[in-house]
Amino acid sequence: MNQTTTLERPRTGATASLEVTHALTQTLYREARCLDDEDYAGWVAMLADDLHYHMPGIETRYRRDKTDQVTDLTRMAYYNDSLDEIKKRLLRLETGTAWSEDPATRYTHIITNVEVEHTDKADEFRVFSNFYAYRNRNERDEDSLIGSRIDIWRETGGAYQLVRRRIILKHNVMLSKNLNIYL
Template sequence: MTDVMNTQLWTAVENFYRRETLLLQDRRYREWLELMDGSISYRVPVTTSSLNGLESSEDELGYYDEDFELLKARVAKLESKQSWVEQPPSRLRYFIQVVDVTHQDDGLIIARSNLLLLQYRWNMEQQFSGGRTDLLMPREDGGSFLLRNRRVVLDRQALGNQGLSVFF
């Protein structure tokens, strides 16, 4: 892949993340779901410590282990008055830094990014930092991408007691 193509791909991925970030910060979750492929796997495994550093395992329990239908159900609950954990709604700020973009032979793109999410509610702040590995699929209409797979490894082991009501 040429340098120009690499730059164009990098820019396209950054634009995708910029749009996703704005949708999440504005709590436009239905529109956010439109960025997902119908076969999405959305995982946030529990992070543990070992002598080798932070680890997570696909076989372990996760904070999120969702497919498209479960993501839709989460969105429906967040939009309802039944979501006590988001009453009042949080103020969210996402900071995403793309660190690597790789174009695969099958046309899919692997994008790795760093994440910092600040959540403010009831005059309390909760911070989430970690790394994301995404599998992006170019849209058939030549537009941006669809998110086919997301795996988020958080740096924190314990998430506190406020309830987890955010998407990464």
């Protein structure tokens, strides 16, 4: 599993070609559209078998505090999932008894600030992006989740699959009642 490029190294990679950058940007947009449309089968098809999908819980600490709150996987996290674990979560929506998902939430993912870099492996690319995920449901429930992501995407057979994602939400207290959303 650790054959795959890590999110940290190499620290900076050469910028990918316009063509690859365009293809991966379009891939991020397509992924966002799957999530907005609740097309989870379409989303899962974009995820690699060895996926690690991670959104750490980050406390507010002083600058001098060197506690590793991001890469230490033993700490609490909103998501710290393999592909199988993501699929388990998604099963909830197929039961027909996920009461709070009916009526459906209205989602919009806005993906920006896309940068694509080469890694040490020819078929894997590091992709930085920012997100603004807006949710609105029932009469006037609404909230906004804003943050940044670092991904590794792997080219397989002309398409790209998500292998690693780290999501950094820019909240301390998550200003929302739940996370019925993938970012």
